[in-house]
Amino acid sequence: MSDPECRVGPRGLRRGAALTLVFAGVLATGAATGALPHGEAKEPPVHARSVAATADRDKVEEAAADAVADGKSGTEAAEEVVSRSGDRWGAVYDEREYQEFEEALGGTYTGVGLAARRSAEGRVAVARVQPGSPADRAGIRSGDLLRTVDGRRVDRLPVSDVVAMLRGDRTGAKAGSTVSLGVRRGAATRTETLRRARLTVESVTVRRIGPQRSGPSGAVRIAVASFTKGSGEAVREAVRDAPAGAGVLLDLRGNPGGLVTEAVTAASAFLDGGLVATYDVHGEQHALYARSGGDTERPVVVLVDGGTMSAAELVTGALQDRGRAVTVGSRTFGKGSVQMPSKLAGGSVAELTVGHYRTPAGHGVDGKGITPDLAVSARAQERAETVLSGLGGGS
Numbered sequence: 160m161s162d163p164e165c166r167v168g169p170r171g172l173r174r175g176a177a178l179t180l181v182f183a184g185v186l187a188t189g190a191a192t193g194a195l196p197h198g199e200a201k202e203p204p205v206h207a208r209s210v211a212a213t214a215d216r217d218k219v220e221e222a223a224a225d226a227v228a229d230g231k232s233g234t235e236a237a238e239e240v241v242s243r244s245g246d247r248w249g250a251v252y253d254e255r256e257y258q259e260f261e262e263a264l265g266g267t268y269t270g271v272g273l274a275a276r277r278s279a280e281g282r283v284a285v286a287r288v289q290p291g292s293p294a295d296r297a298g299i300r301s302g303d304l305l306r307t308v309d310g311r312r313v314d315r316l317p318v319s320d321v322v323a324m325l326r327g328d329r330t331g332a333k334a335g336s337t338v339s340l341g342v343r344r345g346a347a348t349r350t351e352t353l354r355r356a357r358l359t360v361e362s363v364t365v366r367r368i369g370p371q372r373s374g375p376s377g378a379v380r381i382a383v384a385s386f387t388k389g390s391g392e393a394v395r396e397a398v399r400d401a402p403a404g405a406g407v408l409l410d411l412r413g414n415p416g417g418l419v420t421e422a423v424t425a426a427s428a429f430l431d432g433g434l435v436a437t438y439d440v441h442g443e444q445h446a447l448y449a450r451s452g453g454d455t456e457r458p459v460v461v462l463v464d465g466g467t468m469s470a471a472e473l474v475t476g477a478l479q480d481r482g483r484a485v486t487v488g489s490r491t492f493g494k495g496s497v498q499m500p501s502k503l504a505g506g507s508v509a510e511l512t513v514g515h516y517r518t519p520a521g522h523g524v525d526g527k528g529i530t531p532d533l534a535v536s537a538r539a540q541e542r543a544e545t546v547l548s549g550l551g552g553g554s
Contacts (some may be wrong), residue, residue: 215244216501216511219251223503233505246512248496254506256328264418266360266387269334270326271353273299274413275318276466283313283321286413287384289360293353299342306348307341327355360385362417363393365400368408369544377402378547382410383425386417386470391424398428398454406458406547409478410540412488416469419447426477427453429484435477438497438516449477458550459484462543463531469494475529476518485550486531487543495524 219240226236234253241249252260262268272292278284283305288295305313308324323329327336334357341350361384368380379401381394398407407429416422426435427450435447461475461484472491478484497514515525522529535542 215240216509219509219511220501220503223505223507223509227504233503234507237503237507237509241509241511244511248494248498249509249511251503251507251509254508255331257508263360264387266362266389267357268360269332269355269357271338271340271355272358273325275305275321275325276413277318278304281314283316283318289358292358293356297340297351297353299340299351300344302344304343305340306343307339307350309339310341360387362387362390363397365397369548378406378408378544380408380410382412383414383471385414386419386421386425388418388421390417391421391427394425395428395453398457401457404457404551406460406550408460408462408540408543408547409474409484410462411467411471411475412462412464412539413466414468414471415466415492416471416494419470419473422470422473423447423449426474429453429455429457429459429478430481431455433481434519436473436516436518437521439514440497440499441513447473455483458547460543460547460550461486461531462540463488463491463529464539465489465492465528467529468492472524472529473516473518476522476524479529479532480518480520480522485533485546486529487533487535487546488531488539489534489536490530491524491528493524493526493528495526 219237222236222240223233227233234251237251241251259268270292271294272289273285273294274287275283276286285294285299285301285303285305287301288299305321307313308321311324313321313324325338325340326332327338332338332355334355336355337352338355339350339352341348363384364382366380367377369378379397381397383390383394394409401407423435430449430453432449432451435449437444437446439445459478461478463471463475463486467475467488468491472494475486475491479486495515495517496512497516498510498512500508500510503509515523517523518529533542533546
């Protein structure tokens, strides 16, 4: 959610939710947004997220309007109502934050180019570094521990709060501003001062894998970091460009979600039409369908973990339920609720839960996650490649 691994916004825990993986440009949460395909254009955008309850939209809007009329912050008033509602993933953004949020889903963000996660020991660790980013140029690497941000210890802070500090959210920091990081690698600790930059996310990466990766066949690994704008078509192109007979390892580990339309497009790469997911909005049922013409013959393995969320779970569930892929890894996160945004007085935006989505077989994801066909924790990619080879995928 790097900077974008997905989607909850720039606000941190209460205003966006606790995450297992985030990027230092936008919180990676697993929201899914955007116009829906196949006749759903009249529907407002929906966001897939996990929640416990739904805030009353009228109360939120009224609180914001009353606060603005009294010369107070409509954003803060709306946040107070949402925080009392029990809507765990409900969020309120001011205009600047929401603009950054939308830009991140479009594939750009302001940050330092690193993704953070909570380590097994409970520390804040670097999960990934974007090539060419300020963090990369400073020599920060995956596995490094973040000890301090601008001199403040971060070990016990929620990862989402650490991301907000890296991004300079509370101070309104922009590209060109600096942030000081205390970094530990092994027994060595050092301090690096990074200059925030406007970065573009490469959400889809493709490479050959297996012993035959340089030959005419073999297998292809398609890793999707998040479903930002254009990522779905990038997956389709990668599948079309793969050598004939080559299997595909679709790596969705650490993918916190993104745009629903992009997730549907990505699933369409392996399906010839048909159901991808169903969802309800205020009790009214809707469906998402794949495009026709996808590759239905090529062997596919989907690699997932506890950081696979929301729209990434939507893709996983569709390919698993429809027998199109073998899933390998650990249980996914379990974000399966639907949210809709609404404009509030003063220009802020509230996103509140209105329903949930289900896989093609009718399984609810919210709070449950998806159990892979082959549950593994250690050496998951190696096991996935072995499974793919056994399916005739050539890895």
